[in-house]
Amino acid sequence: MSNSIDNEYFCDGLTEEIINALAKIKDLAVTSRTSSFHFKNKNITAREVREKLKVATFIEGSVRSSINKMRITVQMIDTVDDFHFWSETFDRKPEDVFEIQDDISLFIAEKLREHVGHLEIEDKLVEPIDVPTDVYREYLKGRYYIMKLDYKNTIKGIKILQNLIKRAPNFSNPYLDINQAYVYMGTMGLLPAFEAYEKAQPYLLKALELDPNSSRSQLNLAWIECWQNWNLKKAYEHANKALDIQQADDIYLTISNFLTVEGKLEAARNYLDKALQLDPYAAINHHYKGFLYYLQEDYTTAIPFLKKALVLDPMLPFPPIYIGICLLMSGKPNEALSYFGSLEGVSVKDLTKLGGETMCYAKLNEMEKCHDGLEELETYLTTTQVDKALTFLILVNALLGNNKKVVELVTQAYDNRLPLILLLNPSPILKPIKNHKSVKEILLKAIPDNLNYKQNKKYKQALLDTNEIEKYSKELEQIMADYKLYLNPDLALKDLASYLELPANYVSQLLNMGFQKNFSELVNSYRITEFKQRILLEENKGLTIMAVAYDSGFNSKTVFNTFFKKIEGMTPNAFIKSTLKN
The missing domain is CATH 1.25.40.10 (Tetratricopeptide repeat domain)
Structure with missing residues (x-):
């Protein structure tokens, strides 16, 4: 609320630090920076915030700053009843910036705990930085x-x-x-x-x-291990460390990226949905959801997400590429050609218009125009736009069925360590050539531990044999331990299938023969184990039995009580009393 831009970036920085501090609190979902800042300086009602961000509570505040004094007002508002829980004013000296951030973060956290239920809060949420x-x-x-x-x-x-x-x-x-x-x-x-x-x-x-050891350091390391070093195992390790430190949308998006590289598209979408929940106004999140639908060849569903991304950020360079390709691959080459031809601005600079039109000419069999486009794209191979040029050259030649040329171009991309190599495996346009011997060898060299590149899985009619059941049972147990999928109350059989990269029929057989359980019995047995561990924790003593059950992945009181008695032979209340006596 001051006229200086210096105070605007200070206010933005303060807001971001408070968001990051609150996001460190376990079991508290905090909308990320992009979506919070979407409402900055806008006259908007509590109801609109609830509907657009899907939040129960929001914090609103302002900063007035002068040379010697800073006044910060903060209030907490319930979005259902548009009720102000509290309002507080902090008067501080400008040099006490780190103390201010910590004081406000702790104050908000304590007030949230008073009004929404138990939260485990550390003594400090913002560590002071040793700089003037x-x-x-x-x-x-x-x-x-x-x-x-x-x-x-x-x-x-x-x-x-x-x-x-x-x-x-x-x-x-x-x-x-x-x-x-x-x-x-x-x-x-x-x-x-x-x-x-x-x-x-x-x-x-x-x-x-x-x-x-900061979450941002770990996230940056994850990106480097994937896109520069092509080491997915280490990339996952760093991303999961970052997630342990802070629940943030860009970390979920990053893990979704890695799962996409592996071809685990359903699993990638699960992580992307979590990113969208935390940051529904981040253009890149909407783009990536559209991109995942494109990879699954659901072109009609993909386009609205890609268009939404452009509404949120018209300068985002990726959505125009895939809007045009979705039109092309859904049997509308003339509409796609018209779309690419209408692009202006950044899309012209990044070769989207040239590359997209050349793909359309290939599909329309207009070979002279296609050849001219290919020649022009090749002129960019010695420029700073080599990445985009190679991508379009590979896609156009794949559409033309020029397998030899595709292999040559893929080899060139590999030799130059270009990140595009990692996204060749799930590309629907490259399906016909993905199992070409030379292409498969390159993909294996890029990520040698990725089984997706090693084989084109063909499932036999007889489903799984005994050795396969033993193998996939161990793999499923490890997945459950690493990802705790059972904490998702909407988990379905198809989600397990996506992580195991098996058809749902095979996974159903695996559960019955490998675990002697159906899907519901297996998942709820994990949830019961989780509940038994959580209910005894000191931090959960203020919660009801059902609150802990919901935290353990259940979404129904009846289902929880039924499975608990079936598995433990007693009610949850009896279990708690029995355990406390011992």
């Missing part, structure tokens, strides 16, 4: 520009942070933000991927040296 206030304010200024997510402002933010590093070389945050900025530009096509990752790496290495 003016350095921290300058950092927030650089981050303010980077988070605008366009090329011009991102470069401006990077320069601010690079100058700041000279003043505070041991402050880890600027290094992480510069790394994130370059990786984002490489991923979004604002810079060539190789160049962007190369510029990003020294900043990440320095950040890891200074602060290796």
